[in-house]
Every structure is written in structure tokens, then in C-alpha cells.
Amino acid sequence: xxxxxxxxxxxxxxxxxxxxxxxxxxxxxxxxxxxxxxxxxxxxxxxxxxxxxxxxxxxxxxxxxxxxxxxxxxxxxxxxxxxxxxxxxxxxxxxxxxxxxxxxxxxxxxxxxxxxxxxxxxxxxxxxxxxxxxxxxxxxxxxxxxxxxxxxxxxxxxxxxxxxxxxxxxxxxxxxxxxxxxxxxxxxxxxxxxxxxxxxxxxxxxxxxxxxxxxxxxxxxxxxxxxxxxxxxxxxxxxxxxxxxxxxxxxxxxxxxxxxxxxxxxxxxxxxxxxxxxxxxxxxxxxxxxxxxxxxxxxxxxxxxxxxxxxxxxxxx
Amino acid sequence: xxxxxxxxxxxxxxxxxxxxxxxxxxxxxxxxxxxxxxxxxxxxxxxxxxxxxxxxxxxxxxxxxxxxxxxxxxxxxxxxxxxxxxxxxxxxxxxxxxxxxxxxxxxxxxxxxxxxxxxxxxxxxxxxxxxxxxxxxxxxxxxxxxxxxxxxxxxxxxxxxxxxx
Numbered sequence: 359x360x361x362x363x364x365x366x367x368x369x370x371x372x373x374x375x376x377x378x379x380x381x382x383x384x385x386x387x388x389x390x391x392x393x394x395x396x397x398x399x400x401x402x403x404x405x406x407x408x409x410x411x412x413x414x415x416x417x418x419x420x421x422x423x424x425x426x427x428x429x430x431x432x433x434x435x436x437x438x439x440x441x442x443x444x445x446x447x448x449x450x451x452x453x454x455x456x457x458x459x460x461x462x463x464x465x466x467x468x469x470x471x472x473x474x475x476x477x478x479x480x481x482x483x484x485x486x487x488x489x490x491x492x493x494x495x496x497x498x499x500x501x502x503x504x505x506x507x508x509x510x511x512x513x514x515x516x517x518x519x520x521x522x523x524x525x526x527x528x529x530x531x532x533x534x535x536x537x538x539x540x541x542x543x544x545x546x547x548x549x550x551x552x553x554x555x556x557x558x559x560x561x562x563x564x565x566x567x568x569x570x571x572x573x574x575x576x577x578x579x580x581x582x583x584x585x586x587x588x589x590x591x592x593x594x595x596x597x598x599x600x601x602x603x604x605x606x607x608x609x610x611x612x613x614x615x616x617x618x619x620x621x622x623x624x625x626x627x628x629x630x631x632x633x634x635x636x637x638x639x640x641x642x643x644x645x646x647x648x649x650x651x652x653x654x655x656x657x658x659x660x661x662x663x664x665x666x667x668x669x670x671x672x673x674x675x
Numbered sequence: 676x677x678x679x680x681x682x683x684x685x686x687x688x689x690x691x692x693x694x695x696x697x698x699x700x701x702x703x704x705x706x707x708x709x710x711x712x713x714x715x716x717x718x719x720x721x722x723x724x725x726x727x728x729x730x731x732x733x734x735x736x737x738x739x740x741x742x743x744x745x746x747x748x749x750x751x752x753x754x755x756x757x758x759x760x761x762x763x764x765x766x767x768x769x770x771x772x773x774x775x776x777x778x779x780x781x782x783x784x785x786x787x788x789x790x791x792x793x794x795x796x797x798x799x800x801x802x803x804x805x806x807x808x809x810x811x812x813x814x815x816x817x818x819x820x821x822x823x824x825x826x827x828x829x830x831x832x833x834x835x836x837x838x839x840x
Contacts, residue, residue, distance in 0.1 A: 464731065465731055465732055465733045466722075466726040466729075466731030466732060466733025466734075467723070467725060467726060467731070467733065468723075468733070468735050469723070469725075469830060469831040469832065470831065470832045470834065470835055470836075471831055471832065471833050471834060472834075472835070473834065490758075492754050492755065492758055493754050496753070496754055529749065529753075529754075530746050530749065531741075531742035531743070531745045531746050531749075532740065532742035532743045532746055535743075535746075579831055581831075584733050599732045599733060599737070600737055600739065602733055603733055603734040603735070603736065603737035604734075604736065604737055604738075604743070607735065608735070608832070608835045608836065609721075609735050609736055609835065609836050609837065611750055611754065614750075614755055614758075614759065614835060614837065615755070615758045615759060617759075617834075617835030618758065618759035618760045618835060621760060621834075622760065625795075
């Protein structure tokens with residue numbers, strides 16, 4: 359999934375690099391939201407930090423909650439901006455992931471730990487899917503037209519793609535796993551990543567919110583929550599359950615390799631050298647927000663934001 | 676209960692469970708498929724105790740028909756082959772309850788645990804533990820699973836799961 363390993367494999371050299379970033383640090387980040395709960399329909403709270411201070415000696419900071427169509431955002435920082443400002447342009451794509459109105463019902467969780475640092479889990483290159491995921495190759499599943507964008511302030515990422523239908527479905531005895539029963543193929547594929555590590559995806563008819571927790575420098579825990587829409591009929595609910603269970607999770611037909619590559623990235627990051635980006639980079643010292651759909655430069659605004667709030671100096675290139 | 680079943684029946688049930696876990700630990704997916712009945716609605720479901728307790732239907736693997744059982748073999752042997760960091764597994768089972776539901780059909784509950792050893796570290800750990808809820812038919816070919824549900828107690832799996840449990 360990440361460019362870091364792919365870049366290493368390809369021997370790619372950087373034109374622009376977020377300098378002096380320690381890929382294995384687990385330093386806390388302040389001034390943002392944690393996404394704790396997906397809606398008010400019984401979704402379990404997924405706290406993303408462990409209590410380390412005694413309530414008797416330390417006054418707990420107040421928790422501010424904000425709501426986005428049933429998604430609950432929580433911050434402990436008085437410096438966090440209003441939610442509307444925090445989300446920025448990503449709002450529209452996030453709402454499309456949530457079926458357009460957020461009227462969702464939970465159908466269950468898949469929970470797994472990845473042996474990788476949280477920052478490696480975050481990287482997402484538009485071109486990784488056909489290179490990494492053999493299901494796309496074997497099912498002759500081409501990506502549709504679309505766009506990639508990032509918010510300037512915090513480096514949230516969004517991917518919007520038309521849906522295409524795999525032509526190699528004969529390989530499967532039950533092709534319903536790659537069947538689209540929705541009504542608008544132009545909104546068939548959506549992915550958003552909120553800094554630091556909340557991911558939401560809608561692909562085919564699978565609606566998936568991923569709550570990540572940095573458990574240690576070497577371990578990232580991810581809770582995959584899946585939903586159906588409240589207006590779905592019984593057949594559509596059954597379809598979403600069957601598709602969600604087998605398509606995009608940690609054991610999913612399309613995405614299982616992501617789980618394995620996270621660990622390889624983490625191992626690779628212990629070796630000498632720099633993690634670099636190239637595809638789509640247009641300047642050594644200036645961020646561009648003009649991405650092509652499959653560029654990897656969409657990750658750079660997030661890294662730049664991280665570098666800035668952590669106080670890391672930019673390396674002179 | 677199991678005490679009411681003949682030794683021959685219990686023997687066939689135990690032999691089926693052993694064939695099942697041996698197939699998985701040997702990564703012989705054809706043998707795994709052969710432990711299931713050939714009826715169209717034969718099923719394998721892997722889910723969590725948390726999902727079951729909250730009546731959430733999602734699975735980690737949801738193969739609710741024979742076509743999907745065959746596709747599970749295709750995923751592992753053709754689509755994913757060579758793309759993941761492999762691990763060895765060792766399954767352990769203990770049958771704890773059996774009940775006859777028809778002349779040749781039995782519902783069987785068994786505890787299980789699975790240890791795993793990643794090939795890169797050689798460090799063995801517990802992958803998960805849970806319970807098998809099985810419907811087993813005695814056929815001319817021997818005992819076969821009509822439906823097998825693996826419910827894991829583990830809230831968060833310590834790593835990705837490639838093979839059925």
C-alpha cells in the first residue's frame with residue numbers, strides 16, 4: 359500500500375522529501391480530532407489512547423465532541439479548529455462514503471493488528487493497486503476515471519473514482535463479491551484519509567470506516583467497521599454483508615496483500631537510506647496540489663503538516 | 676449429548692475434525708474443501724465473539740455456499756499465491772458437545788486454539804482461540820461438514836489471517 363516499500367523496490371530517488379522524519383517515532387500529535395464513534399446506532403467506542411495519568415493527580419482535559427452525520431469527532435485540545443474547518447474540502451467525499459447522508463447501520467467489525475508504525479500505515483499511493491493487488495490483475499479489473507486531492511491545511515487525502523466492472527469474473531464461482539448493485543457508478547469508489555490515520559472507503563457496495571490506533575512504535579491496530587444504509591431492502595443488506603465480509607478487510611480478496619506489505623515496509627524502514635516520493639513531484643521545494651489520479655505526491659501535504667507540527671527542520675536539498 | 680452417540684459415530688466426527696485441521700496445517704486447500712459436503716449450501720463462516728454477541732452478521736470470512744468455498748481455495752492458491760508473508764499454523768481442537776439432529780446429521784461444538792509461526796521470525800505465538808459450531812452429516816463418503824462456523828474469542832487478531840481457521 360505504501361510508497362515507501364514500492365519506492366525502495368523500484369530504487370526511486372527523491373526530488374522532494376519531508377526531511378528528518380523518524381518513521382518509527384510514536385510521538386503524540388495535538389490539535390486534531392480523534393474519531394471515536396461512527397454513529398448513534400450502537401457502534402462501539404474505539405478509544406485511541408491509553409490512560410497514562412492518574413485522575414487523582416492530573417486534571418483531565420475536557421473532551422469536546424463534534425458531529426458529522428453521525429460520525430463523532432472528539433478532541434482534548436483547546437486549539438483544535440471547528441470541525442468544518444478541520445475537515446475542509448474532504449467533507450463532500452466523506453459524506454459520499456457514508457452513502458450520501460450518514461444514515462447507516464453497523465453490520466460488524468473486523469479487528470487486526472499490523473506489525474508496522476502508524477505512519478507507514480497511512481501512506482497511500484494511487485498506483486499501488488494494480489502493482490500490489492493480484493486480484494485486480496487476474497480479474498482484469500481496471501480503475502475508472504477519477505481524481506486525487508489533498509487539503510492544504512492538514513494533508514487529508516481524498517480519492518474519487520468511477521466504478522468499473524471486472525471482466526475476469528469467470529475466475530470466481532460466485533462473482534457477487536465484485537458485483538455493484540448501487541445506482542450511480544460515478545460514485546462507486548471513494549477513499550478518504552484524515553490526518554493522522556482515520557480512513558473511510560466505499561468501494562462497490564461496501565461501506566467501511568477504519569479506526570486506527572497506534573499501539574506502539576511497531577504496531578498499529580485497525581478496527582474495520584462496516585455498514586448498510588437504513589433504506590436498503592433485505593436483498594441489498596444481504597449483498598452488503600456478503601461483500602463486506604470477503605472483499606476489502608484484512609482477509610479480503612482485494613486487500614489481503616496490504617496487511618502483509620505493512621510489515622515488509624516496517625522492516626524495510628529499519629535499513630539505511632531515505633524514503634522518497636517521485637511520481638507526480640514537480641518541485642524540490644514547493645508543494646503542489648495538482649495531482650493526477652495515480653500520483654504518490656498526495657501524501658506529501660500530510661508529511662509536510664506532520665513535519666511542521668512536530669517542529670522538524672526541512673532538510674536543505 | 677455425546678454420551679448417546681455410538682463409538683463409531685464419534686470416531687467419524689473426530690476423524691473429520693482431524694482431517695480438517697491437518698488440511699489447514701498442511702496448507703492443502705483441496706483437502707480442506709473435501710471436508711465439506713458437496714451440497715450447494717455448504718458453508719464456512721469465520722467471525723468473532725464480539726460480532727456474535729452483538730448480533731452483527733459480518734464475518735472475517737463468509738463463505739455461505741459451495742461456490743464461495745471453492746473461491747476460497749482460488750483466493751489462496753491462485754490469487755494470493757506469492758503475495759504475502761507466510762506463516763505456519765498448528766490447530767488444536769477439543770470436542771465438548773454433540774447432539775443428533777437427524778438420523779445422520781449432528782451438531783457438534785468444539786473448542787479450538789491456533790498457534791502460528793511467521794516464516795521470517797520463527798517465533799511461535801497464539802493466533803486465536805474460539806469455538807467451532809459444526810453441522811456434520813454422515814455420508815457414503817464419510818463425515819462431512821454441512822456448515823462450519825468458527826467463532827474466535829480474540830477481539831483483535833495479532834496479525835492478518837490468510838487461511839481459514
